Amino acid sequence: MPFLTAKAAPPGLPDGVRKSRIVAVIVGVVALGFSLVTVANYWVSRSAIRQAIVESDLPLTSDTLYSEIQQDLLKPIFVSSLMAHDTFLRDWVLAGEKDPEQMVRYLDEIKRKYDAFTAFFVSDRSRIYYQNKGILKTVREDEPRDVWFFRVRGMERPYETNVDPDMANEDSITIFINFRVLDYAGRFLGATGVGLRATAVKQLVERYQREYRRTVYFVDRKGMLVLYGHEMDAAEPDIRKRPGISAVAGALLGQEHGRFEYHAANGATIFLNSRFIPDLDWYLLVEQNGDAALAPARRTLVQNLAVGLFATLVVTWLCAVLVRRSQRHLEELAATDVLTGALSRLAFDVVFAQTRQRAKRDAKPLALAFFDIDHFKEINDRLGHAMGDAALVAVVERLRAEVRSGDALCRWGGEEFLLLLEDCDLSQAREVAEKARQSLLAAPLELDEGPALAATVSVGVAELKPGEDADGLIARADAALYAAKAAGRNRVVCAN
Numbered sequence: 001m002p003f004l005t006a007k008a009a010p011p012g013l014p015d016g017v018r019k020s021r022i023v024a025v026i027v028g029v030v031a032l033g034f035s036l037v038t039v040a041n042y043w044v045s046r047s048a049i050r051q052a053i054v055e056s057d058l059p060l061t062s063d064t065l066y067s068e069i070q071q072d073l074l075k076p077i078f079v080s081s082l083m084a085h086d087t088f089l090r091d092w093v094l095a096g097e098k099d100p101e102q103m104v105r106y107l108d109e110i111k112r113k114y115d116a117f118t119a120f121f122v123s124d125r126s127r128i129y130y131q132n133k134g135i136l137k138t139v140r141e142d143e144p145r146d147v148w149f150f151r152v153r154g155m156e157r158p159y160e161t162n163v164d165p166d167m168a169n170e171d172s173i174t175i176f177i178n179f180r181v182l183d184y185a186g187r188f189l190g191a192t193g194v195g196l197r198a199t200a201v202k203q204l205v206e207r208y209q210r211e212y213r214r215t216v217y218f219v220d221r222k223g224m225l226v227l228y229g230h231e232m233d234a235a236e237p238d239i240r241k242r243p244g245i246s247a248v249a250g251a252l253l254g255q256e257h258g259r260f261e262y263h264a265a266n267g268a269t270i271f272l273n274s275r276f277i278p279d280l281d282w283y284l285l286v287e288q289n290g291d292a293a294l295a296p297a298r299r300t301l302v303q304n305l306a307v308g309l310f311a312t313l314v315v316t317w318l319c320a321v322l323v324r325r326s327q328r329h330l331e332e333l334a335a336t337d338v339l340t341g342a343l344s345r346l347a348f349d350v351v352f353a354q355t356r357q358r359a360k361r362d363a364k365p366l367a368l369a370f371f372d373i374d375h376f377k378e379i380n381d382r383l384g385h386a387m388g389d390a391a392l393v394a395v396v397e398r399l400r401a402e403v404r405s406g407d408a409l410c411r412w413g414g415e416e417f418l419l420l421l422e423d424c425d426l427s428q429a430r431e432v433a434e435k436a437r438q439s440l441l442a443a444p445l446e447l448d449e450g451p452a453l454a455a456t457v458s459v460g461v462a463e464l465k466p467g468e469d470a471d472g473l474i475a476r477a478d479a480a481l482y483a484a485k486a487a488g489r490n491r492v493v494c495a496n
Contacts, residue, residue, distance in 0.1 A: 050271070053288055054259050058273035061212050062286045066275060068204055069284075072196070076177045079114045080159060080193035084179040085405060089121065093181070093189045097126055100135055107132040116194035117174060121181070122149050123190045136167060152178045152191045162281065163198060163226070173198040202227050215287040223253050226282055244270065252283070261290070268292075337411040339389055340396040348410040348418060352470045355408070355422050359464065366464040367429030369419040370477035371399070371436070374456045374489045376415035387450050394445040395455060402436040418474070426463040426494055433459040433492045441490065458484040462495035 083089060092102060107119040111132040119132045122139055129136040139146040148162055159179040174195040181189040205216045209229050217228035225237040236242050240249040248260040252274050260272040269290035276283050335347035343351060359366040373379075373395060380388040392415065399409060399417065408420040419436075421429045437457055444452035460480030464473050476495040484493040 050290065053271050053290065054261070054273075058214070058259070058271060058286050058288060061208070061214060061216075062273045062275050062284060065204070065208050065216065065286070066277065066284060068208075069277065072200060072204065075114070076116065076175075076194045076196050077159065077161075079110065079116065080177040080179040083110060083119075083121075083192045083194075084158070084181045089181065089192065090183055090189060093123060093125065094183060097123060097128070100128075100130065103130045104132065104134055110194065114194065117197045118195035119193075120195070121190060121192040124153060124188055125190075148176070148178060149191055152180060153188060155180070159193070198227060202229075205229055215285075217285055218282040219253075219285060220282055221253065223249055245272070248272065252285075264289075340393050340411050342396055342417065343408055343410040345410065345412060348408065348412075348420070349470065351408045351410075352420060355420055356464065356470075359422065364423045365425040365428075367421040367424045367426060368462055368464070368473050368477045369421060369429055369433040369436075370412075370460040370462075370474070370481045371417040371419065371433075371457045372459075372481055372485070373415040374458055374485075379453070379455075383450065383453075387447065387453075390447045390449070391445060391453055391455060394447060394453075395440065395457070398439055398445070399436050402439045403432060407432075418477075426461060429461045429463065430492055430494050433461050437490070437492055456490040458489045459492040460484055460495065461492060 088106065089103075092099075092106075097103070103121060107121060107130060110116065111119040120136075121130045122128070123130070127139050129139055139149050141150055145164070145167070148164060152160060157180075159177060161175060161177055163173060163175050165173060175198055176195050177193040178191050179193045181192050183189050205218075205227060206229050208214070208216050209231070215229070215232065217232060218226045219239055220226050223239045225232075225234050225239070228234060239245050239252075242249075243265040244262045247262050252258060252260060252272075255274075256276040258274050260274065262270050262272065264270050271288045271290050273286045274283050335344050335350075336342070337344050356366060358364075373391070376388065376391075379391055392411075396409065396411075396417070399419070403409070403419060403421075406422065408418075410418045410420070412418050419433070421432060424432065437459055440455055440457055444454045446452055458481055460477045460483065462473055462477040462480060480493045480495040484491050487493065
């Protein structure tokens with residue numbers, strides 16, 4: 001017997017007629033619903049399109065352009081950071097700035113190597129402004145064009161980005177990355193960095209105007225036009241006096257980001273999205289002509305639905321791009337050990353691969369030190385895990401104080417740490433490890449809460465062999481570490 005049986009059709013009604021009526025009813029309901037939606041959509045399309053522009057399209061364009069600008073600034077910021085932490089630059093200043101030509105050559109090499117517009121260093125001791133073309137001048141506190149240096153001198157952040165005319169390049173508008181230079185004791189030595197042509201950002205503006213058919217421009221805190229496309233009429237540079245936008249200029253300049261609407265001189269409705277960019281100290285403004293955007297709604301609903309579907313796909317794609325970027329950001333966060341701030345195991349694999357490639361290319365040695373805190377389990381058992389965590393943080397701070405800033409320190413697991421030593425052979429790596437071990441032995445760890453804690457480490461050191469991978473190097477360093485433990489702990493042992 002079948003599990004399901006068909007129900008008989010009503011007497012006098014053929015089965016085919018019954019099915020046709022059902023289909024007709026379904027088609028009628030769908031047609032009626034579609035007609036009602038069509039009529040309703042016609043009347044609400046203006047509001048829907050306006051909402052999409054104001055809440056989705058313009059903010060997404062603004063966010064994407066902001067991300068592009070940040071990427072363009074990332075390289076000069078990275079170069080300026082390298083300069084600020086360069087031992088040559090600091091040692092040259094500490095030695096008395098005896099040969100200015102050395103500094104000029106160094107800045108010129110930076111400019112050419114990284115394709116910068118300009119490279120500079122201003123000494124706090126002599127107040128001399130060194131530039132890649134030579135000595136430019138001596139900065140003074142009473143000179144308005146030197147205000148930036150004394151601002152950088154007193155700020156706490158490591159760097160700032162500002163826009164000024166470049167005296168050394170015919171007063172070209174330049175985006176400067178001003179990085180604080182500190183000596184090895186943390187005292188201020190001067191300011192260094194590179195300059196980026198403001199026209200590079202302007203070209204980005206032009207490209208976005210072509211791609212998105214929107215008006216993109218920048219104004220400063222006072223509302224004065226700074227960068228804009230060639231199609232913009234800049235006869236009146238103050239947006240507080242420009243027809244139309246002057247109605248919202250006061251509110252715009254009073255907040256970090258916002259959405260506005262105003263009527264242009266020709267009567268067109270303009271939608272405006274604003275965003276303040278702290279790195280440039282400018283406002284990014286993205287505008288769209290509302291009348292032009294709403295024109296498809298006046299033609300046919302079919303066209304409007306097609307545009308709406310396309311816009312939905314575009315917005316979905318843009319959201320997917322933003323989600324992927326957010327995911328990459330989360331992956332970057334995962335590269336750092338939350339407790340100690342050292343690299344994670346995942347990040348170590350990436351750093352090791354890059355460092356080994358450089359070592360092979362430059363024919364330089366590469367070594368690894370494997371640290372293990374002696375009797376760490378007893379610290380946890382005796383003082384508790386909270387104090388154990390504090391001890392791990394203190395050990396990492398002590399190790400960082402004794403190694404080079406470019407050396408990669410990774411928390412391998414528990415109380416184990418790896419230190420990747422670039423351009424170090426086995427003997428040099430042993431000296432670094434021994435110095436770190438002696439530092440821990442010389443003074444107890446000062447914890448935020450609780451008593452000072454004495455801690456020692458056992459260390460295994462190994463130098464990378466030709467063709468060896470990370471697992472092989474770590475295994476040999478680990479074997480040397482176990483040998484150090486077996487020999488009584490608190491010592492450094494090198495792998496064979």
